[in-house]
Amino acid sequence: MGKTLSEKILSEKSGTDARAGDIVIAPVDLAFVQDTTGPLTIRQFKEIKHGRLASPQRTAVFLDHAIPSPNRQLSNDHQFLRQFAEETGCLIFEGGSGICHQLVAEMFANPGDVIVAADSHTVTAGGLGAFATGMGSSDIAVVFALGKTWFRVPETFKISINGRFQKWVGVKDLVLHLIGVLGADGATYKALEFDGKTVSNMTISERLTVANMAVEAGAKVGIFPSDNVTQRYLAAQGKGNKYRALRPDADADYERAMIINASELEPMVAMPHTVDNVTPVNMLAGTKIDQVFIGTCTNGRLEDLAVAAAILKNKKRHPSVRLIVAPASQQVLIQAMRIGYIQVLVAAGAVILPPGCAACLGLHQGVLGDNEACLSTANRNFKGRMGNPEASIYLASPATAAASALTGEITDPRKGT
Amino acid sequence: MMPDTILKGKAFKFGDNISTDHIIPGKYAHLRSNLPELAKHVMEDADATFAKKVKSGDFIVAGKNFGLGSSREHAALVIKMAGVSAILAESVARIFFRNAINQGLPVLICDTAKIDAGDKIEVNLTTGVVTDLTNGAKLTFGKIPEVMLGILNEGGLIPYISKYGNFEI
Numbered sequence: 001m002g003k004t005l006s007e008k009i010l011s012e013k014s015g016t017d018a019r020a021g022d023i024v025i026a027p028v029d030l031a032f033v034q035d036t037t038g039p040l041t042i043r044q045f046k047e048i049k050h051g052r053l054a055s056p057q058r059t060a061v062f063l064d065h066a067i068p069s070p071n072r073q074l075s076n077d078h079q080f081l082r083q084f085a086e087e088t089g090c091l092i093f094e095g096g097s098g099i100c101h102q103l104v105a106e107m108f109a110n111p112g113d114v115i116v117a118a119d120s121h122t123v124t125a126g127g128l129g130a131f132a133t134g135m136g137s138s139d140i141a142v143v144f145a146l147g148k149t150w151f152r153v154p155e156t157f158k159i160s161i162n163g164r165f166q167k168w169v170g171v172k173d174l175v176l177h178l179i180g181v182l183g184a185d186g187a188t189y190k191a192l193e194f195d196g197k198t199v200s201n202m203t204i205s206e207r208l209t210v211a212n213m214a215v216e217a218g219a220k221v222g223i224f225p226s227d228n229v230t231q232r233y234l235a236a237q238g239k240g241n242k243y244r245a246l247r248p249d250a251d252a253d254y255e256r257a258m259i260i261n262a263s264e265l266e267p268m269v270a271m272p273h274t275v276d277n278v279t280p281v282n283m284l285a286g287t288k289i290d291q292v293f294i295g296t297c298t299n300g301r302l303e304d305l306a307v308a309a310a311i312l313k314n315k316k317r318h319p320s321v322r323l324i325v326a327p328a329s330q331q332v333l334i335q336a337m338r339i340g341y342i343q344v345l346v347a348a349g350a351v352i353l354p355p356g357c358a359a360c361l362g363l364h365q366g367v368l369g370d371n372e373a374c375l376s377t378a379n380r381n382f383k384g385r386m387g388n389p390e391a392s393i394y395l396a397s398p399a400t401a402a403a404s405a406l407t408g409e410i411t412d413p414r415k416g417t
Numbered sequence: 418m419m420p421d422t423i424l425k426g427k428a429f430k431f432g433d434n435i436s437t438d439h440i441i442p443g444k445y446a447h448l449r450s451n452l453p454e455l456a457k458h459v460m461e462d463a464d465a466t467f468a469k470k471v472k473s474g475d476f477i478v479a480g481k482n483f484g485l486g487s488s489r490e491h492a493a494l495v496i497k498m499a500g501v502s503a504i505l506a507e508s509v510a511r512i513f514f515r516n517a518i519n520q521g522l523p524v525l526i527c528d529t530a531k532i533d534a535g536d537k538i539e540v541n542l543t544t545g546v547v548t549d550l551t552n553g554a555k556l557t558f559g560k561i562p563e564v565m566l567g568i569l570n571e572g573g574l575i576p577y578i579s580k581y582g583n584f585e586i
Contacts, residue, residue, distance in 0.1 A: 023564050025584055036446045040490055049579040066446060073447035080450070120488040120512055136490035136516035138574040150564055150584050184434055185482035189511050218485065220511055274434055361443035361487075382438040382486060384462040389442075 002249025004156040005223045006191040009131040009246075013114050020155040020253070029113040029130075031143040032060040034100050035067070036363075037118035037136075039077045042084050044141035052088075054147030059090035062103060064356045067095025070364035098329025098355040101125065101297040104132075105208055106331055110234065110242035111226035116143055121297050121379065123214045127207030128233070129226040129246050134215065154189055154220045155255040157182075158248075160196040163263035168413040170307075171206040172299060172377065172397035174260065175213045176268040180278030181258070188218030190255065193248060195225060198262045204233040205301040212298045213379050216275040267412055269375075270395035273383040281400055284410040290372040291322045292405040294398055295353070296360045299377035300328030302335050304398040309341035311402035311413065317349035318408030324366045325350045326358035348405075362387030375404050422542045424502040424523075426474035428549075430534035431463055433480035437487040437513065439463040441495050449491055456498040473500030476538050478529050480506065484513025493517040503540055505529050505547060505558070518565045521573035525558035532556075 003011065007018050014024035033041045038061055045051055053059050061081050069075040078095075085092035093103055100117065101124035109115060111129030115122060118140040125132035135149070143149045159178065165171075179186075192214045199207075207224045214222025224230075225247040234243045267281040294300070294308050305327065317323045325345050327333040333355050336342045342352060353359075359366025360378045368374055368391035376386075381393035396404075399413035439462045441455065448455040460467040460477075477483075477496065483506040484492060493516040496504065503523040507530075517524045525540065527547055532538065536551035540558075547556040561569065564586055571577035578584075 023562070023586055025586060036443070036449060037489060039450050040494075044575050047575050047579070050582075071447050073450065077447075077450055118488050118490070120486065122488075134488040134512050136488050136493070136512060136519060138490060138519035139515055142574060142578050145578070146583065148584075150586060152562070184485060185508060185510070188482070188508065218482065218510060361446075362438075363443055363446050367444070380436075380438075380486060382436040384438045384442045384444070387442075387444040389462045 001253050002251035004191065004252045004254065005193050005225065005246065005248045006131055006154055006156055006221060008248065009112055009114065010151060010153050012112065018153045020153050022153045023150055024153060025148055025150050026114050027148045028058065028116055028143050030058050030060065030104065030108050030115045031140055032062060032100060032117040033140055034065050034119050035063045035074070035078060035081060036065045038081045041118050041137040041140045042080065044138045045144050048141065048145050051145040053090060053144055056089040057091065058147065059144055061085050061090060061092045062100035063093065063095040064099045065361065066363050067354065067356045095356065096330060096354050099297045099300065099357055101212065102300065102328035102332070106237055106329060110239065111230060111244050111246040116140060116149060120215050121212055123219070123222050124208050124212040124297055126211035126214065126221050126223040127204060128230060129224055131221055131223065133220050152189070154191040156191040156193050157187055157256045157258065158254040159192055159194050160257065160259045161194065161198040161262055162196045162259065163198060163261040165262045165265065166414070168399045169265050169267055170397055170399065171202065171209050173265050173268040174262060175210045176270055176278050176395065177265055178260065179213060179217045179276050182217040184216065184274050184276040185218045190219050192219045192222040199224065200227060203303060204229060205303040209298055216379055267397060267400050267414065269400065269410065270381055272381055272392040272394065275379070275381060275395065281396065281410060281412045285412060287410040288373065289321055289375045289404060289409060291324065291366060291368065291374040292401050293324045293359050293366060293374055293376040293378065294401050295326030295328065295358050296378040297328060298379040299398050300326055300332065302332050304377065305336045305341045307398045308402040309344040311399060312348035312405065313344050315348055315406055317405045321405055321408040323348070323350040323405045324353060324359055326353040327355050329355050359386060361385060375401050375410060377401050424474065424540040424542065426476050426502055426538060427472070428476050428478040428532050428534060428536045428538050429467060429471060431477060431479040434482050434485060435463055435479055436485050437489055437492040440484065440492040441489065452494065452498065455491060456495040459495040459499045468499065471499050471501065474502045475500065477501050477504045478532050479504065480529065481508045483509045485510040488512045490516040490520065493520045493522055497522045505532070518569050519574035521569060523569060527556040527558040
C-alpha cells in the first residue's frame with residue numbers, strides 16, 4: 001500500500017515506515033513562537049532541566065500579534081522575547097516584518113519539511129508541501145530543547161478540486177464551502193490533502209489560503225503536493241535549491257475522498273459565531289456592516305490586495321463602513337506600494353495598518369463596538385474574537401469584503417463590480 | 418506529580434464548540450505574563466459567573482469539539498488554575514487536547530449528555546468510569562493514548578521531559 005503525503009514526510013523524518021495511527025518521533029526543521037504564545041513557551045523552556053536550544057537557526061520568534069505594542073504589559077513581553085533571542089542566538093523578526101506564517105512561507109517552508117509552532121495557523125505552510133502544525137507552548141518549549149517531537153500520523157482526507165472558478169469567486173469561497181461541509185470538527189486529528197486540476201493551477205498564495213484554514217475543520221495539517229508552481233515560488237523567494245517534487249503515491253490509503261467542482265461555487269460567507277456556519281453570500285445580501293477588515297495570514301497577500309484594489313479603484317468606501325487593510329508582510333506591503341494597490345486603497349478610504357495580525361484577534365487596531373458587525377477576510381469568527389462578545393464577525397473573500405466596503409452591507413462581488 | 422486517581426466535584430456544563438476565545442479571549446493577551454490576573458477571566462465569554470462559582474475539584478462538562486481554535490496553552494492553564502480536576506467532553510480539539518495533558522489536566526471523552534449541570538460527579542481514572550452521583554448514571558471514557566498517559570502521570574510535559582530527558586516511546 002502506498003503512502004499519503006503526511007505518511008511520506010513522517011516516514012522519511014522519523015526513519016520508520018510511518019502509517020496512519022502510528023506514533024512517531026520526528027526531527028523538526030523549524031519551530032517558532034509569536035508574541036502572545038512566546039513568553040509562556042520561554043518560561044516553560046527555562047523550567048526544563050538542562051534545557052538549551054537544540055538549534056538556534058531552527059528556532060524563531062516573530063513579533064506580529066501585538067505590534068506596535070498597544071500597552072505596557074505586551075511591551076514587556078516583547079522585551080522578554082528580544083532578550084531571549086539575544087541570549088540564545090535564535091532568529092527574531094521585529095514588529096513590522098509581517099505575520100509569522102507569511103514570513104515562514106516567504107523564507108523558510110519547503111516541500112517535505114516538518115514545521116511546528118505555538119500558533120494554530122502554522123498549517124499555512126502546507127501550501128508549500130510542508131507538514132506543518134500548531135501546538136501549545138509546552139510542546140514547542142520541548143522542541144526548542146530537543147529539536148524533535150512526537151506525532152500521531154494522521155489519517156488523510158483527499159480533497160480533489162476540479163473546474164474553473166467563476167469571476168470574483170476564489171479559494172476563500174472554496175475553503176469556506178469545504179469547512180461548511182466538513183463541520184468545525186469534521187476533520188479533527190486528520191490531514192487534508194489537496195489535489196486535482198484546479199489545484200495545479202492555484203498560485204502559492206491561493207494554496208496558503210486553503211492550507212491556513214484546514215485547522216478550522218479541526219485538521220492537523222492541510223497539505224499540497226509540490227509542482228512547478230511551488231518550484232517557481234521557491235526560486236522567486238531565493239530558495240530554489242530547496243525544491244523537491246513531492247506527491248502522494250497513487251495507491252495511498254485515504255480515510256475519505258471528496259470532490260469539489262470549483263465552477264459550481266458561489267461567494268460564501270461564514271456567519272457568526274462558528275467558521276462552519278457557512279452560507280452563499282446572496283442569503284445575507286443587505287446585512288449591514290460597520291467594519292471591513294482585509295488582511296491576516298489567510299488573505300493579506302499581494303493577490304488579495306490586488307483583488308481589493310481592482311474592486312475599489314476610483315471608488316470610495318460607503319460612509320457608514322470603516323475599511324481596514326493590513327498587508328501580511330513587509331514584502332507584500334512594498335510590492336503593493338510599487339504596483340499601486342496601497343495608493344488605490346488609501347484613496348478609497350482605507351486605513352492601512354502595519355504588516356501583522358492587526359484586528360484579527362481583538363487585541364487592538366480595530367476592536368468592535370457593541371452590536372457592531374465586521375466583514376473580515378480572516379479565518380475565525382468566534383464570539384469575542386475581535387475583542388467584544390457583543391459583536392458579530394462574518395468571514396468572506398477579499399472580493400466580497402471589497403464589494404461590501406462600497407455598499408456598507410454584505411454584497412455579492414459578482415454584482416456591480 | 419501524578420493526578421489523584423479518584424476525582425470528585427460538581428459539573429459545570431457547556432455546549433458544543435467552546436473555543437479558546439470563550440475560555441480566555443485574545444483581548445486579555447496583555448495579562449498572559451500575569452497568570453493570577455488572567456485566570457480571573459476563565460470561561461468569561463461562555464459563562465461570566467464561572468470563575469466565581471467554580472471550586473477546587475469541579476469538572477467542566479462539555480459537548481463536542483471543546484477547545485477549538487487558538488494554540489494558546491493559557492486556555493488549559495487557566496482552567497487548571499481554577500481548580501478544575503478534569504474536563505469531560507464528547508470530543509476535544511487536537512491542540513487543546515495536547516495542551517491540557519501537557520499541563521497535567523485530564524481530558525476524558527465520554528457521553529456527557531447524561532450529565533446535568535450541577536450534578537455531583539466521581540471520576541475513577543484507573544477504571545475509566547465516570548459516575549454521576551446525582552442521577553446514578555455510569556459512563557466509561559475513552560482510553561487516553563499511551564504517550565499522553567505517560568505525560569499525564571508525570572503531571573505534565575515539562576516535568577516528564579525533565580525526568581526522562583526525551584520521549585519514552
